[in-house]
Amino acid sequence: MSKKVILTIDSTCDLSEELIQQYNIDEVFPLHVLYGDQSFDDGINMFPDEIYKRFYDSGTLPTTAAISIGEYLDHFRPYVENGCEVIHISLGSSLSCSHANARAAAEMLEGVYVIDSRALSTGSGLIALEASDRIAQGMCAKDIADELNKLTDKNHASFILDTLRFLAAGGRCSAVAAFGANVLGIKPSIAVDNAKCGSMGVAKKFRGKFPACVEQYVNDQLDMYSDIVPKRIFITHSGIDEAIIESVRAILKNRGNFENIYVTRAGCTISSHCGPNCIGVLFMTES
Incomplete structure (x- = not known):
């Protein structure tokens, strides 16, 4: 008799509570958000809006810390002791030691299988939902893990940023670059490199008013890939005007044949790096 398969994820998957329930995800493990010697848990007692408030009040950004080996053991062990197998979806290995x-x-x-999503945010979330689909089909954990590991290079995660202010404050780009981008009205997009296990890099740069740049970015993503899987696509943002979300949704509806267009809010990791007014479309391709 096959064992029950438990599905767990890191909080960096950025899935909404509704999707966590809908796809029967058993547990979300929070990464840590550090302000000096104070430690908070992503999505439990620290949220993006609090990060923004602290930044605007004091110019201070947190650091994020991985879940420790001991914490993972504490999460996994009860499931194993109850005779279950576990599929765990982690943040891309180049982004964190989680x-x-x-x-x-x-x-x-x-019986614990850890999948390197080679992505972040709902790029990792897409892998989690693929895992859920296979658990529902009755597959065993090993077979699910084998299939998921073949999907990670078909996963496409990117975002467009309104400002480089947060990246500069966190030391992830120079203040000069941030100032220049602001003066020139440049809105950069950043994309995950699956070949490098989820590392992020600057992709295309857009110029102009942010809402128009967002539309250009979305159309570029759809133009770039001719074989996007229609089963589901994510619009993930770090706190943004609803009108921009709806403009992105309209483009996806008009240009694609997507069965599900999910809108989610990014958690503390993406938000602390990119700041508000960051939005992305995340999807999988057939090849």
Whole structure:
């Protein structure tokens, strides 16, 4: 008799509570948000709007910290002791040592399969929903893990930013670059490199008013890939005007044949790096 398969995710998957319930995700493990010696948990006692408030009040940004090996053991062990197998979807391994820590914990137990999503945000979330689909089909954990590992290079995650102010404050770009982008009205997009296990890099740069740049970005993404899987696509944002979300949704409806267009709000990790007014479309392709 096959064992029950438990599905767990890192909080960086940025899935809404509604989707967590809909897709029967058993547990969300929060990454840590650090302000000096104070530690908070992503989505539990620290949220993006609080990060923004602290930044605008004091210019201070947090750092994010991985889930430790011991914490992963505490999460996984009860499921294993209850006779279950576990599929865990982690943040891309080049972005955090959370994946390595989860793997180390899994190696101390039996039947725990940790998937390097090679992505972040709902790029990782897409892999989680694929896992859920396969659990619902009755597949065993090993077979699910084998299939998921073949999907990660078909996963496309990118965002467009309204400002580089947060990246500059966090030391992820120079103040000069941020100032220049602001003066010239440049709105950069950033994209995940799946080949590098989820590392982020600057992709295309857009110029003009932000709403128009967002529309250009979305159309460019749809033009770039001719074989987008129509089953589901995400619009994920870090706090943005509803009109921009609706303009993106309209483009996706007009240009695609998507069965599900999900809108989610990014958690503390993306938000602390990119700030508000960041939005992306995230999807999978057939090849």
